[in-house]
Amino acid sequence: MIRFCPGWGGLVKKAFIYMVIGLSFFCILFLSCSKKEEEVKKEKGAIEKMTDQVAADALDKINDPLNKARSVQDMHDQNAEQIEDTMEE
Numbered sequence: 001m002i003r004f005c006p007g008w009g010g011l012v013k014k015a016f017i018y019m020v021i022g023l024s025f026f027c028i029l030f031l032s033c034s035k036k037e038e039e040v041k042k043e044k045g046a047i048e049k050m051t052d053q054v055a056a057d058a059l060d061k062i063n064d065p066l067n068k069a070r071s072v073q074d075m076h077d078q079n080a081e082q083i084e085d086t087m088e089e
Helices: 008-033 037-088
Strands: none
Touching: none
16 A cells, blocks of 8 residues: 555644644634723723722821811810910909
8 A cells, every 4th residue: 555645644633733723822812802892991980990999098098187187286276265265364
């Protein structure tokens, strides 16, 4: 029996396997990169919510010491007024 190109069987199998792998890789990339606009808007909404939360936390951390200082100043002013009132009597 005469064989016509006996080494081609392995080469064809390898080529077929590489084509299937390449096609699978291409399909995965194509499907993973295609997103609907609604999904993108939801992600932007989530990012904006997180940004707003971080900004609110930062403002609270800044305003808390300022509010405490204002309340101490108000207490000091009230005490000073009381002392002045007692001195006048």
